[in-house]
Amino acid sequence: MSLKNRSRITVFFLSLLVWFALTDITNLQEVILGIIIAIFVALIAGHFLITTEKRKHIFKRIGYALLYIIKFLWEIIKANVHVAYLVVHPKVPINPGIVKIKTKLTKESAMTILANSITLTPGTLTVDINLEKQELYIHCIDVHSKKIEDNTKDIGNRFEKILMEVFE
Amino acid sequence: MIREIIGFGLIYIGVVFDFFGVLGLIRLPDVYNRLQAATKSVTFGTGGILLGIFVLQGFNNFGFKAILGIIFIFLASPTAAHAISHASHRSNIKLDEKTVVDQYAEDNENK
Structure with a gap:
């Protein structure tokens, strides 16, 4: 998997986590909307988070x-x-x-x-x-x-x- | 009970530092010095108020929103101060008479 895609997936899960912290997780509408918004965020700005291959320490x-x-x-x-x-x-x-x-x-x-x-x-x-x-x-x-x-x-x-x- | 004492204490501290920030905005001489007061005291003061709200509300929607607000203020306030000071230096807004040294202007003239 390329570095950019790995970064995008990390951003997707982080933004989804923030969304669930802010909204009601038992409500299905909120969950679906959160997933859609997290996909948008990850596609637009996802590749900025991880920029190096190094994962030591x-x-x-x-x-x-x-x-x-x-x-x-x-x-x-x-x-x-x-x-x-x-x-x-x-x-x-x-x-x-x-x-x-x-x-x-x-x-x-x-x-x-x-x-x-x-x-x-x-x-x-x-x-x-x-x-x-x-x-x-x-x-x-x-x-x-x-x-x-x-x-x-x-x-x-x-x-x-x-x-x-x-x-x- | 203890939660309310800590929460309201933090809110009062925040308001006091916000007040110092506003006082600095009025009393200090030029744009750059005023930005110093505006970024430091107001960031800390507003952060204190939001932290107080978090302590009062606990781990629910309100609390998390307050925490997110703190993070955004701590990221946005220095960035805005940097943008304003950079822009005012580029548009030749003079520094105050008390200023002792301006190495930024010296370097830009040499270019």
Whole structure:
């Protein structure tokens, strides 16, 4: 079976699962409608989910993904307390700027997750990604340093190691 | 009883952080800083409200819809912030006077 078809079948069953979670499984009409919609979803967008043949260490990767979610939630809480402090402070003590960081990640999906995580964590917002050069442009609310190496260490490395384990 | 305390607690925390997000939207200077407040606090706040609804409702249709809502907000909010900040930088919207460095503009001029 080709990679695309395997990906489509996985998407079909996942979307069917979500449909059953949302609707009444004992109602035959809902079940039939769910199957039809899941087929449409799998045909239109199914081939994006699985893109590599590699299936080794699946449990290790799931473990790292869970670790990532926990770390991500902790960073989000820190980010929110930080923003709340900045906003309530009478002088609004900010020091904004756009800096560049480098990343070792190569896959598009991993880069997207990294960029989204950076946006949701303390004082940083991803403005643009350069896929070929593996660079991200980050808007910082509080710039400490203008050197690329320092900023890479401060911003990117928090998530990069775990994401490397999950995606590559 | 305990379920109601946790659920309403989460909803109140969410509302408080949503309030901070709105306050940041008013008080911070330029587009980019305002986006920072809008993405972080509002994502967390709305996520907290939806999680509170999930705790109150449990594993039924409402609860699952709340969980799905959380996942979609966490995916969509950073993406929207990225699109808005990228677009405003491309259409030459100035950064605030306090800004110390803009390496993105430096790199684009060199191209």
